[in-house]
Amino acid sequence: MKVLVTGGAGFIGSTTCSALEDAGHTPVVLDSLVSGPPAFTRGRIFYQGDIADAALIQRIFAEHPDIDATIHFAARIVVSESVALPALYYRENVVGSLTLFETLNALGQGRVIFSSSAAVYDSPADLRVDENSPLKPLSPYARSKRMTEEMLEDLCAASQATAQPMRAIALRYFNPVGADPALRSGPYISDPTHILGRLMAAAQGRADRFQITGTDYATRDGTGLRDYIHVWDLALAHVAALEGFDRAFGRAAHNLGPGVAFIPINVGTGNGVTVRELVTAFQDASPTPVHVEDAPRRPGDSAGACADTTRARDYLGWTAQLDVAEAMQSAFAWEAVRAGRLDTDVERTETTR
Numbered sequence: 371m372k373v374l375v376t377g378g379a380g381f382i383g384s385t386t387c388s389a390l391e392d393a394g395h396t397p398v399v400l401d402s403l404v405s406g407p408p409a410f411t412r413g414r415i416f417y418q419g420d421i422a423d424a425a426l427i428q429r430i431f432a433e434h435p436d437i438d439a440t441i442h443f444a445a446r447i448v449v450s451e452s453v454a455l456p457a458l459y460y461r462e463n464v465v466g467s468l469t470l471f472e473t474l475n476a477l478g479q480g481r482v483i484f485s486s487s488a489a490v491y492d493s494p495a496d497l498r499v500d501e502n503s504p505l506k507p508l509s510p511y512a513r514s515k516r517m518t519e520e521m522l523e524d525l526c527a528a529s530q531a532t533a534q535p536m537r538a539i540a541l542r543y544f545n546p547v548g549a550d551p552a553l554r555s556g557p558y559i560s561d562p563t564h565i566l567g568r569l570m571a572a573a574q575g576r577a578d579r580f581q582i583t584g585t586d587y588a589t590r591d592g593t594g595l596r597d598y599i600h601v602w603d604l605a606l607a608h609v610a611a612l613e614g615f616d617r618a619f620g621r622a623a624h625n626l627g628p629g630v631a632f633i634p635i636n637v638g639t640g641n642g643v644t645v646r647e648l649v650t651a652f653q654d655a656s657p658t659p660v661h662v663e664d665a666p667r668r669p670g671d672s673a674g675a676c677a678d679t680t681r682a683r684d685y686l687g688w689t690a691q692l693d694v695a696e697a698m699q700s701a702f703a704w705e706a707v708r709a710g711r712l713d714t715d716v717e718r719t720e721t722t723r
Contacts, residue, residue, distance in 0.1 A: 377443030379406025384555040389605035422466040427473040439481035452511035463514035478534035486540040490516045493673040500678035526631035544597035544638035548697030549704035556704035584667035593645035597638035597676035600692035610688040618685040638677030639690040
């Protein structure tokens with residue numbers, strides 16, 4: 371199956387492209403390269419451009435009329451940046467996605483898999499959420515994800531009365547860690563904001579310390595509780611959503627009622643790990659010690675939660691297979707080859723500038 375992958379040069383997008391290829395599918399990558407490294411597009415059908423460029427989207431489908439689905443990753447994702455620059459996040463994540471979805475709808479492209487986030491949820495007392503749990507996005511980033519979900523749900527519902535209806539699955543995933551086990555891609559930001567990247571920077575001397583931001587949450591040790599999912603498991607969840615798309619809607623119609631056109635699905639391990647527990651596990655695996663200090667919460671942070679993954683299992687036949695220790699092993703292995711991978715010359719099958 372041929373698949374349009376927006377944001378396919380990013381960390382999760384490029385890893386998913388590898389998983390798609392391993393499963394026999396062909397990704398067609400669209401990425402602006404504002405943040406994603408060109409090396410992650412090497413050897414793939416690639417278009418450089420923006421999701422808000424309707425003419426480019428139309429051109430891609432004209433040149434690849436056999437594309438069967440779209441996986442939409444492209445987005446700004448840094449919580450702290452979204453607090454400082456909310457307009458940027460609403461413009462690129464929400465308005466850009468609207469243009470993409472309208473163009474897909476006009477082209478009769480009826481299958482969309484959207485990269486959403488568990489950041490849309492409130493933190494319940496038991497710190498476990500299913501797809502019906504209360505929502506409370508706390509940052510412009512999280513709100514941009516929720517707005518895009520709502521917008522996509524409305525567009526899908528309205529299209530059901532047309533000759534070419536659109537349906538969508540929103541994968542609400544939790545905290546990706548690790549790297550592609552085959553070391554084709556991994557974290558690439560030199561100043562990372564995600565936890566494993568910041569720990570790695572401190573272990574390698576690129577940062578002088580690691581800060582645990584927030585130690586007064588109602589968790590077992592006061593630090594935030596997260597559901598850390600290996601990025602390879604996350605990539606395989608996208609493959610499962612693609613291959614099981616119609617089956618998922620059949621299951622949803624049975625459980626949620628006929629006519630459902632939008633399905634949110636949690637993607638996590640179902641196991642909660644506190645930040646302090648993760649730091650301890652990292653320290654145990656790291657060849658060099660990391661200086662750790664406690665710090666106040668950051669704007670937009672929450673106590674966190676872990677996923678109820680019943681729907682992912684029942685609708686997609688997917689469950690996470692890898693654990694945090696394996697994520698750390700892949701992260702250390704990726705760091706050993708990262709510079710060489712990112713410096714590799716890019717061979718683009720197709721490109722537009």
